[in-house]
Amino acid sequence: MISDQGEPTTSLYDAIRMRRDVRAEFTGEPVAEQVLQRVLSAAHAAPSVGMTQPWDFILVRSPETLQRFAAHVADKRREFAATLPPERADTFDPIKVEGVCESGLGIVVTHDQTRGGAHVLGRHTVSDTGLFSTVLAVQNLWLAATAEGLGVGWVSFYDEEVLTELVGIPAQVRPIAWLCVGHVDKLQEVPDLERLGWRHRRPLADAIHYERFDG
Amino acid sequence: MISDQGEPTTSLYDAIRMRRDVRAEFTGEPVAEQVLQRVLSAAHAAPSVGMTQPWDFILVRSPETLQRFAAHVADKRREFAATLPPERADTFDPIKVEGVCESGLGIVVTHDQTRGGAHVLGRHTVSDTGLFSTVLAVQNLWLAATAEGLGVGWVSFYDEEVLTELVGIPAQVRPIAWLCVGHVDKLQEVPDLERLGWRHRRPLADAIHYERFDG
Numbered sequence: 001m002i003s004d005q006g007e008p009t010t011s012l013y014d015a016i017r018m019r020r021d022v023r024a025e026f027t028g029e030p031v032a033e034q035v036l037q038r039v040l041s042a043a044h045a046a047p048s049v050g051m052t053q054p055w056d057f058i059l060v061r062s063p064e065t066l067q068r069f070a071a072h073v074a075d076k077r078r079e080f081a082a083t084l085p086p087e088r089a090d091t092f093d094p095i096k097v098e099g100v101c102e103s104g105l106g107i108v109v110t111h112d113q114t115r116g117g118a119h120v121l122g123r124h125t126v127s128d129t130g131l132f133s134t135v136l137a138v139q140n141l142w143l144a145a146t147a148e149g150l151g152v153g154w155v156s157f158y159d160e161e162v163l164t165e166l167v168g169i170p171a172q173v174r175p176i177a178w179l180c181v182g183h184v185d186k187l188q189e190v191p192d193l194e195r196l197g198w199r200h201r202r203p204l205a206d207a208i209h210y211e212r213f214d215g
Numbered sequence: 216m217i218s219d220q221g222e223p224t225t226s227l228y229d230a231i232r233m234r235r236d237v238r239a240e241f242t243g244e245p246v247a248e249q250v251l252q253r254v255l256s257a258a259h260a261a262p263s264v265g266m267t268q269p270w271d272f273i274l275v276r277s278p279e280t281l282q283r284f285a286a287h288v289a290d291k292r293r294e295f296a297a298t299l300p301p302e303r304a305d306t307f308d309p310i311k312v313e314g315v316c317e318s319g320l321g322i323v324v325t326h327d328q329t330r331g332g333a334h335v336l337g338r339h340t341v342s343d344t345g346l347f348s349t350v351l352a353v354q355n356l357w358l359a360a361t362a363e364g365l366g367v368g369w370v371s372f373y374d375e376e377v378l379t380e381l382v383g384i385p386a387q388v389r390p391i392a393w394l395c396v397g398h399v400d401k402l403q404e405v406p407d408l409e410r411l412g413w414r415h416r417r418p419l420a421d422a423i424h425y426e427r428f429d430g
Contacts, residue, residue, distance in 0.1 A: 012230040012362045044419045051408040058424045122371040129371045135347045139354035147227045156337040156344045168427040193266040204259045209273045212383040
């Protein structure tokens with residue numbers, strides 16, 4: 001369903017359930033500009049420590065850049081595979097780790113710890129809360145894309161220096177994520193890593209503690 | 216509106232717009248167990264690197280613990296205020312930084328980098344992706360609470376060692392956030408830090424770049 005403003009009315013809880021980390025299901029159909037702007041607005045509405053909004057978004061569609069990044073990711077994939085004991089290597093083998101070229105759009109999310117100047121309200125005690133703010137924006141982006149019927153895949157098989165160089169990120173800014181974003185033929189119901197036997201989900205009850213961690 | 220499963224049907228986009236970082240609006244009315252479980256399920260449905268689900272949630276309601284934490288936050292607030300030039304100190308003075316006791320419920324979110332063992336798929340290149348996973352869970356929690364009509368306030372005026380000791384967090388686990396969660400008399404339309412003149416929001420267009428950071 002679509003609201004009067006042209007937005008999907010997907011409920012928050014449905015978006016959270018439908019959201020997947022997508023690799024294999026991208027169709028390559030271009031994302032409409034209006035949809036992309038809504039998704040980026042959602043990211044930009046995330047909370048941030050001291051209202052610093054320390055994130056930036058680099059939209060990458062150049063086939064040459066996508067291919068160069070995909071080749072780097074392939075190297076890093078081989079590097080990881082080589083560290084695995086044989087049984088894990090066999091499980092890892094069929095798992096796709098990126099859809100960089102197939103999605104047709106990479107969104108590089110970056111973090112600028114200098115934004116907000118010398119006195120960032122709420123960051124003097126826990127410096128990483130700056131970084132955390134940028135990650136909160138990623139989750140808003142991911143859920144909004146899901147509500148729009150798009151898939152998102154967070155690629156982390158890369159060296160930060162290589163990505164920094166590839167898209168010209170300045171020295172005080174850190175790349176946090178490469179997100180493949182695009183239309184999909186479907187969203188899987190079960191996460192890839194569970195479906196392909198890499199790892200099973202933990203029961204929620206195990207994650208909840210009362211009053212103290214050992215409580 | 217409520218679905219057949221008893222869930223609010225709040226749209227994702229509305230939840231993103233309504234979400235605030237709450238300090239002053241908590242009523243203290245207890246959160247129903249069923250609602251709290253839905254909110255924690257939403258957090259637990261977040262993506263995580265290598266499907267490690269490295270988060271845990273400590274639910275703190277003991278008035279003594281809440282008071283001890285609030286007292287520590289008050290110390291840290293004074294410490295920050297003392298670093299500010301006079302003009303900023305005047306702006307900071309009326310800004311409330313926590314609702315620890317008023318909310319009646321603290322959720323301490325923690326991160327365990329050892330979860331998932333030696334070979335975490337996707338974390339060999341960017342070690343912080345573990346930490347990022349836990350932060351993604353926080354944003355799911357925040358949006359779900361908003362959809363449920365609750366307020367959430369992320370308190371970061373604390374020393375990690377003090378919080379670790381206060382709620383018995385083991386050595387390999389790091390506290391990431393203290394979230395005040397509770398019923399509110401309203402959610403503000405404009406973020407506190409903007410309403411009270413601390414800082415203004417950045418236009419989205421400034422955060423979007425094409426092909427390269429300087430593009």
